[in-house]
Amino acid sequence: MSQETTLILFKPDAIASARVGQVLSRFEAAGLKVRGIKMLQFGDALLREHYAHIASKPFFPEVVQFMQKTPVVALALSGDNVVARVRDLLGPTDSKKAAKGTIRGDFGVDVMVNVCHASDSLETAAAELKRFFRPEELFQY
Ligand code: ADP
Numbered sequence: 078m079s080q081e082t083t084l085i086l087f088k089p090d091a092i093a094s095a096r097v098g099q100v101l102s103r104f105e106a107a108g109l110k111v112r113g114i115k116m117l118q119f120g121d122a123l124l125r126e127h128y129a130h131i132a133s134k135p136f137f138p139e140v141v142q143f144m145q146k147t148p149v150v151a152l153a154l155s156g157d158n159v160v161a162r163v164r165d166l167l168g169p170t171d172s173k174k175a176a177k178g179t180i181r182g183d184f185g186v187d188v189m190v191n192v193c194h195a196s197d198s199l200e201t202a203a204a205e206l207k208r209f210f211r212p213e214e215l216f217q218y
Contacts, residue, residue: 084205113153
């Protein structure tokens with residue numbers, strides 16, 4: 078992709094509380110552009126690959142259970158400095174520490190139930206976009 082693009086996952090709490098549209102509106106209102114979007118159910122293998130960096134943590138089984146509660150929505154989002162801008166819009170991982178006005182501050186519950194996943198760097202984003210989207214599912218327009 079020529080523009081900086083990141084990977085967002087709307088987690089099961091966002092799906093169950095029907096907040097995908099509301100959260101997506103915030104990204105769009107910030108001038109970020111949707112490049113690809115799909116719904117999928119996490120299988121064990123994909124989930125273990127996606128969360129390999131936390132696989133040894135004591136809370137990992139809980140994350141696995143939570144992330145499979147409902148399908149998730151994967152979103153490819155682009156814009157200048159998109160990784161940092163998305164993480165600013167979301168607020169910190171722990172929703173309890175997130176300021177009101179941020180997505181997690183307004184809709185998140187705690188450190189696990191925190192509305193969205195977002196890539197933490199452009200390098201991670203490139204790998205994560207490949208994990209969830211085939212090249213022909215990402216659009217330039
Ligand atoms: P982020 O998703 O914000 O990049 P991490 O990569 O550190 O954060 O963690 C990945 C995911 O693991 C978090 O989004 C959250 O769902 C879960 N997680 C992190 N820390 C905890 C914790 N202490 N207890 C439960 N779940 C956690």
